[in-house]
Amino acid sequence: MTQTEVPIEVELRGLYKAHYRFQFLSAAFQLGLFALVEKEPGLAVREIAGRLGLKEQPTRILLLGCTVFGLLRKDGDGYHTTPLSKPLTADFDEAPASNIPWEQHGIYRAMAWFCESLKEDTNIGLRREIPGTAPTLYGRLAENPELEATFHTMMSSVSRLVGAELGEKLDLSGCAHLLDVGGGTAINATNFAARWPDLRITIGDLPSIATAANEKVEKLGLADRVRAVSLDAFNDEFPTGCDGVLFAHFLEIWSPERVQALFAKAARALPPGGGIYVVTPRQDDDGTGPERAALLSAYFHTIASGEGMVYTGAEYEEWFRAVGIEPSGRLLLGADTVVITGRKA
Numbered sequence: 416m417t418q419t420e421v422p423i424e425v426e427l428r429g430l431y432k433a434h435y436r437f438q439f440l441s442a443a444f445q446l447g448l449f450a451l452v453e454k455e456p457g458l459a460v461r462e463i464a465g466r467l468g469l470k471e472q473p474t475r476i477l478l479l480g481c482t483v484f485g486l487l488r489k490d491g492d493g494y495h496t497t498p499l500s501k502p503l504t505a506d507f508d509e510a511p512a513s514n515i516p517w518e519q520h521g522i523y524r525a526m527a528w529f530c531e532s533l534k535e536d537t538n539i540g541l542r543r544e545i546p547g548t549a550p551t552l553y554g555r556l557a558e559n560p561e562l563e564a565t566f567h568t569m570m571s572s573v574s575r576l577v578g579a580e581l582g583e584k585l586d587l588s589g590c591a592h593l594l595d596v597g598g599g600t601a602i603n604a605t606n607f608a609a610r611w612p613d614l615r616i617t618i619g620d621l622p623s624i625a626t627a628a629n630e631k632v633e634k635l636g637l638a639d640r641v642r643a644v645s646l647d648a649f650n651d652e653f654p655t656g657c658d659g660v661l662f663a664h665f666l667e668i669w670s671p672e673r674v675q676a677l678f679a680k681a682a683r684a685l686p687p688g689g690g691i692y693v694v695t696p697r698q699d700d701d702g703t704g705p706e707r708a709a710l711l712s713a714y715f716h717t718i719a720s721g722e723g724m725v726y727t728g729a730e731y732e733e734w735f736r737a738v739g740i741e742p743s744g745r746l747l748l749g750a751d752t753v754v755i756t757g758r759k760a
């Protein structure tokens with residue numbers, strides 16, 4: 416072992432104690448510790464306890480963990496934020512901060528059912544931990560408005576991260592009317608509408624989301640070109656009249672069979688020459704990464720749907736060909752998102 420190598424026991428501990436790390440992070444964030452210390456650098460234990468409304472010993476425990484994990488720096492008796500915690504001191508509706516409430520309230524307990532979900536080949540985590548009766552997370556969120564708001568705050572912030580780049584880089588010059596399947600609260604649609612002034616967009620999503628999307632689009636004065644309709648992508652045929660179909664952060668939720676059925680539906684709805692655009696987290700064709708593909712795959716399987724995962728570009732392209740769509744390229748966005756494009760022959 417060289418001087419710089421981490422002993423195997425320590426590396427393993429990082430994995431089997433990972434849940435403690437998250438709880439320090441989450442508790443400090445929920446209590447407003449990072450924002451407080453950013454505003455008043457150098458506060459000592461007793462002052463922090465007073466400001467947070469905690470007793471002194473629990474405060475010491477929290478500060479100890481935050482210091483150990485590099486979230487705070489202790490200088491004399493005073494605490495300071497670090498580059499790691501600074502992004503968590505403001506902009507709570509933006510990533511990375513927006514991820515923490517969702518991980519705490521939506522994911523954390525449910526992911527403890529990962530092994531059972533693998534064995535049963537379905538989303539046991541959702542069934543055991545998220546109240547309601549719907550078989551997928553999206554249906555169950557409609558039964559839990561507070562959690563639904565937490566999810567959409569997180570999802571919108573993630574979409575905004577890649578959305579601006581997507582709006583800039585994806586060439587929709589040949590598209591007159593785009594169908595945005597599972598389009599959510601119109602983040603992508605509003606970016607595209609701004610970039611392509613002649614483009615019309617129809618968002619198809621579940622009823623409560625379509626209503627929220629229309630409210631947003633109206634506020635932005637885009638209602639003449641962007642409309643959301645209630646669409647159950649699996650049980651309804653796609654609206655006709657579109658010459659492009661977008662699936663953004665949607666297909667990885669579902670099984671290969673369902674993805675192929677959606678591609679067949681898209682191919683039926685498109686005219687010859689029509690475009691198809693799949694925006695998805697990237698999995699390398701050789702199945703070795705990246706890390707985000709593994710994390711999201713576990714989430715889709717254990718919680719979101721019990722049937723999806725992050726698929727490779729090669730799989731999507733094979734499924735395109737099976738329904739008469741010719742793959743036309745891959746566009747990388749940020750570190751780990753890809754747009755896979757195709758054209759109906």
Ligand SMILES: C[S@@+](CC[C@H](N)C(=O)[O-])C[C@H]1O[C@@H](n2cnc3c(N)ncnc32)[C@H](O)[C@@H]1O
Pocket residue numbers: 553570571574596597598599600602603619620621624646647648649662663664665
């Ligand atoms: C992960 S979000 C992606 C939202 C948006 N496309 C984006 O990139 O931000 C998945 C979306 O699929 C919608 N959805 C789930 N099941 C659906 C179904 N059966 N038909 C249509 N939309 C559905 C959800 O309501 C949610 O808005």
